[in-house]
Amino acid sequence: MERSGTVDKAVRALEALREGGGSASLAELAARLRMPKATLHRLLASLAAHALVEQDGEGRYRLGVGLIRLGLGAQGLDPVARVAKPELERAARAFGETFFLVAARAGRLVVLDKAEGTGLLRAAPTVGAEVPVDVTASGRLYLAHAPELVGAPCASPAAQRAARRGYDVNEGEWIDGLTVIAAPVLARGSLHGCIACAAAAQSLRGDRHDAAVRHTRDAAERVARALQGDSRR
């Protein structure tokens, strides 16, 4: 697959700017990316013309509002993310913990959206971040229902058990102290994503655990029903 070196460099600049957090000077960025200042400056000038990057009062560069428009556009055009958003917020408000949507895109599992809980101690996943397949509840549901979407040959016994039960639980396998409960969004015979509830392990004991399972499965089913009814593909 033939590529364009110029575009590659421009995207690397955007990602470096994001990882840096806040703003970065041209010289800093050039050093981090090992690019000549002149080259980088030309790329940033084009990105700035479309507002994908901006410069503050005295020259430093940061990500621009054009990216917000494109990013929210991508989210809004995604059928699953669109119908899941209100359900995530509803669940987060009702239960007080963080709910998020995970789906397979380009062979990887990513967080498509989230609605954070209300507690002082709460899970805060990064939207857009990748999630591992092997050690997560969402990953196992994908292994069982659609292994080809995450580049896996077949499902493990544990994954098949989770699929039969209709949800899966992950207690500290992925991140120590974090419990995640995930339920599949199954519509028109295929898996469109997973709704997951994440919280500190202590917050999901006993009754709270059962309630979390209920809220998660309920939200996943609502999203599935909305997808069925939605005429748009």
Add this chain to the structure above:
Amino acid sequence: MERSGTVDKAVRALEALREGGGSASLAELAARLRMPKATLHRLLASLAAHALVEQDGEGRYRLGVGLIRLGLGAQGLDPVARVAKPELERAARAFGETFFLVAARAGRLVVLDKAEGTGLLRAAPTVGAEVPVDVTASGRLYLAHAPELVGAPCASPAAQRAARRGYDVNEGEWIDGLTVIAAPVLARGSLHGCIACAAAAQSLRGDRHDAAVRHTRDAAERVARALQGDSRR
């Protein structure tokens, strides 16, 4: 300011993909952008390598998850948007109408974030979209407090009146039937943005109008206080 033609074309492709809504084939995109298919294909190959675009099962292109990460990253890194988000949601939930955040970026007014109301008839601004300066409440507040940020020489009398009052109202000047109430976020002696409440004109009569003003000014003040306290610039 010297630019890179290659990067310009790549960004134009992204924006065309967003405006098209949903997905587009290579041939469609090439026709819309008047680019040779081979050229466009090379650009998209690079964008796809970074997940800024994706291809569905049979070749069609759409915006990718990498853009969601970059876009929400840009929003999360913006100090004003970050502290305003919970206040927007709180106000929208409490009052039931749409609240949004407007700020000047690169000499233009743009919607940085929003929280939609609950009614069936509700305002739904596009995050990232530009807002005119002359015919909006937020625009007048900018004219009065920081005309240089929106490329204007001086403030009109109407703008100065709005600034003295501490908020401004727009009834149908911008969009027929739409009433917007805006209040400035003033911190450390300068204007960082405007919190605005938007609804159908009929929904903001009498008591509701006064309540909307109260909620809007309250939210703006909370954001301002959060900005003062926040040590990060």
Add this chain to the structure above:
DNA sequence: AACTTCATTCCGGATAATGGAACGCTCTGG
């Protein structure tokens, strides 16, 4: 099996990206 339509690859030529060096500017400290 002929035809259309699609994404993708090829390759010689010309364009436009490259990057080291120089510029103008604002600080900083002697």
Add this chain to the structure above:
DNA sequence: CCAGAGCGTTCCATTATCCGGAATGAAGTT
């Protein structure tokens, strides 16, 4: 008050690489 360091920005000869019409191969469609 000026030398120096740092910044973003511009210059320009070189050449890497982007360009794009044409060719390819794989699906569908008639």
